[in-house]
Amino acid sequence: MTAICVEALEKTYKNGVQALKGLSLSVQTGEVFTLLGENGAGKSTLINILTTYLRPTSGNARMLGKDLYKNAAEIRSEIACVAQRTSIDTHLSLTENMMFQSKLYKIPKAEATERMKALIVAFGLERYMKYPVSSYSGGVKRRLDIALNMMSNPKILFMDEPTVGMDIQSRLAMWNMMKKIRSDFGTTIFLTTHYLEEADQLSDSICIMKDGKEIIQGTPLALREYLRQDMLQISFATKGQAKEHTAILAQSLNIKKMEVRESQIVFNVDNGLMELERTNHFLLDNQIIFTGIGIVKPTLEDVFIRLTSNPAKEVG
Numbered sequence: 001m002t003a004i005c006v007e008a009l010e011k012t013y014k015n016g017v018q019a020l021k022g023l024s025l026s027v028q029t030g031e032v033f034t035l036l037g038e039n040g041a042g043k044s045t046l047i048n049i050l051t052t053y054l055r056p057t058s059g060n061a062r063m064l065g066k067d068l069y070k071n072a073a074e075i076r077s078e079i080a081c082v083a084q085r086t087s088i089d090t091h092l093s094l095t096e097n098m099m100f101q102s103k104l105y106k107i108p109k110a111e112a113t114e115r116m117k118a119l120i121v122a123f124g125l126e127r128y129m130k131y132p133v134s135s136y137s138g139g140v141k142r143r144l145d146i147a148l149n150m151m152s153n154p155k156i157l158f159m160d161e162p163t164v165g166m167d168i169q170s171r172l173a174m175w176n177m178m179k180k181i182r183s184d185f186g187t188t189i190f191l192t193t194h195y196l197e198e199a200d201q202l203s204d205s206i207c208i209m210k211d212g213k214e215i216i217q218g219t220p221l222a223l224r225e226y227l228r229q230d231m232l233q234i235s236f237a238t239k240g241q242a243k244e245h246t247a248i249l250a251q252s253l254n255i256k257k258m259e260v261r262e263s264q265i266v267f268n269v270d271n272g273l274m275e276l277e278r279t280n281h282f283l284l285d286n287q288i289i290f291t292g293i294g295i296v297k298p299t300l301e302d303v304f305i306r307l308t309s310n311p312a313k314e315v316g
C-alpha cells in the first residue's frame with residue numbers, strides 16, 4: 001500500500017523562488033524512505049507541505065489514502081514530525097514529558113501509560129528515568145524526542161536530519177532506534193539526511209532530488225547499480241603521492257576525470273578488467289610506485305555526485 005503519493009508538486013514562494021518544480025514520488029507503507037538532496041534542493045519545502053504547514057502552488061498529494069488538503073486535520077492526527085529542535089520540556093521528568101504528549105493527542109491515560117512503558121523499553125530509556133531531563137546528552141534528548149513523537153502512534157514519522165551533529169555512538173543508537181520503529185511499530189519513516197552512508201544503511205527506498213524535482217528513486221541497491229560502471233582505484237602510500245601522479249595518469253591513460261580520495265586515485269572505466277591490465281602495465285612500465293590497484297563498485301556517494309550533476313530517469 002502507498003503511504004505517500006506526490007504528483008507534479010510545485011511550490012513558488014511569495015518572493016518568486018520556485019522551490020518545487022513538478023516533483024513526483026511515492027512512499028510505500030512500512031518502509032524507511034530517504035530524501036537526499038543538496039542544500040536548497042527543496043527537501044524542507046516538501047516536508048513542510050507533507051506535514052500540512054505549507055500549501056503547494058499546484059500538484060496532487062495523497063497520504064494514507066486521503067487527499068492532503070481536503071483531509072488535512074485528519075492526516076495531521078496520523079503523522080508526527082521530529083524537527084531539528086526538540087520539543088522536550090526540560091522542567092518536566094522523562095515520564096511527565098511523555099504523558100504530557102499523550103494529553104495533547106487526547107490518548108486515554110491507561111493506553112498512554114502502556115504505550116509509554118513500551119517506548120521506554122524499546123528505545124533503551126529506562127536507565128535515564130532517574131535523572132533530570134536537563135542533564136541528558138544531546139543524543140539522549142533526541143531519542144526522548146522521538147519517543148514523544150511516537151506516543152500518538154503515528155502511521156508516518158517524518159524525521160528531518162535526525163542525526164545531524166551527532167557523534168558516531170549516538171548516530172548508531174539512532175539508527176537502531178529507526179530500525180526498531182519500523183520493525184516493532186510498523187511506522188513508515190520519511191527521512192532526510194546529508195549522510196549517504198546513513199541513507200544506504202537504513203533505507204528501503206531513496207529519492208535523490210535536485211532543483212525542486214526528483215531525479216531518481218529506487219532501492220539503495222538499484223541506485224548503486226544504476227551507474228553500471230566499474231571504477232578503478234589505485235592506492236599510494238600517501239595522499240601527496242596520489243596527487244603527484246594524477247595529471248600524468250589522466251593524460252597518458254586518456255581519462256577525463258580522476259579523483260583523489262585520501263591516498264587513492266579513483267576513476268570510472270567502461271571495462272574494468274581491460275583497464276586494470278592497461279593501467280597496471282602503465283604503472284609498472286613507468287616505474288610509478290603504488291601500493292595497490294583494483295576494481296571497485298560505485299558507492300551511493302558516487303551515484304549522488306554523478307546524478308546531481310547529470311539528470312536521469314527513474315529506476316525500479
Ligand SMILES: Nc1ncnc2c1ncn2[C@@H]1O[C@H](COP(=O)(O)OP(=O)(O)OP(=O)(O)O)[C@@H](O)[C@H]1O
Pocket residue numbers: 013014015017018019037038039040041042043044045046
Ligand atoms: N519561506 C521561504 N521563502 C522564500 N524562499 C524560500 C523559503 N523557504 C525556502 N526557500 C527557498 O526555496 C529553495 C528550497 O529550499 P528548501 O529549504 O526547501 O531546501 P532544502 O533542500 O531543505 O535545503 P537545506 O538542506 O539547506 O535545508 C531555496 O532556494 C530556498 O532559499
